Amino acid sequence: MTEIRYFDTVTIKHKDSRQFLHSHVEKYPLRYDDGRISSQGQQVTCYPHNDTNNQWQVLPTKEIPETGRGRVVRHSDVIQLKHIVTQTLLMTHDVASPLMATNQEFTTVDPALEERRNDTLFQLQLNDANDGTAWKSLSGHFKLQHLPTKVLLWTHPKALPEWAFGQQEVNGNKNQQDKTTYWYVDDILEDGTGNDFKNRTVHIEPKVTKKRSFVKKFVELQILMLQHNAGLTADHPYASDPIEWPFSLSGVSFWTNNEKQQQIYMIGNLLGFWICSIGVSIFVGIMGADMLARRRGLDPIEDSTSLFSQVIK
């Protein structure tokens, strides 16, 4: 965790999909397959691998001092992000994104174009922060809100067509409550002043571990599991219904190898599972019948040669 200062070059990752905010010289095609039209601006995407095109420089929009604490980027600061390789500024505008007509397109623009400057302003909204909280790498989860249009920088796991090399789409999300709009700075690569930046966070208080009772922890874990479970949307290719489990109708895919087309697929011992299931059903049946009979004063199962009845007496 290092505090981020203005003019730092950073890589930014999306918290949920763990992909880097990325841009490259290729432009959006003028016309998409569904007939909608783009701005033909430079593409902004998300990319899972390390690449120089993931590097962005944090620029100030206010006067900052030459040195010292005044250069630290803080909560609710308005910043610009400059793409290092193409030397252009991140922006968004009222043009529909390639895949979602409801969301705004992200692109970049030449810093010299003064009339587009307004579109390059973003407000940094740190999660769980007050005014003055410093922006830190890794732990500082943030939303990036576009100042003029109020949309949030967002990405979702949907691949763009070939013209963007199948990379993940980035667009502007209007839904301020969306929980998947968080990003974090993965790494600081360079300092604007060429100073040693690795050690500049002088003193970090070690976090004190809070004590909680076992019951509280247990309840919290249960709630977290329920919430996570309720938030599941995608189906797993090897998903199965619980009713299939006692009969081992579906297996577990332990290991696959796409290149050689190999797979280890665990099927339970089918006969073993079925015998056990039959055994349990017989047990339930016998017990049920016996209970019913006892209610009516019958005793179909003798108490094991009256051995145990002796003990009871």
Next chain:
Amino acid sequence: MSRQKFLHHYLPAHLASALVAGSVLNFIVVETVNYPISALGPKTRMRPALRARMSKPAWAVTLGLIAVVIGMFLWLSPLTYGFP
């Protein structure tokens, strides 16, 4: 909604059901259980000894079941253990 199946979803339940299946089989093929079931201690009251006897068909059924289960295991093991 369907879920991905994990070992911890069914293995404990399967083990318990295997135990139940064993005692159900015992209940069906054997009239009684071996008795006494514990060693003689200083305060144990003595009881007449009992021996569980299995008839020939009972042996056949039990051994048959064990054989098919082992056979099934051998038949499926290349898939599960990834023998080439």
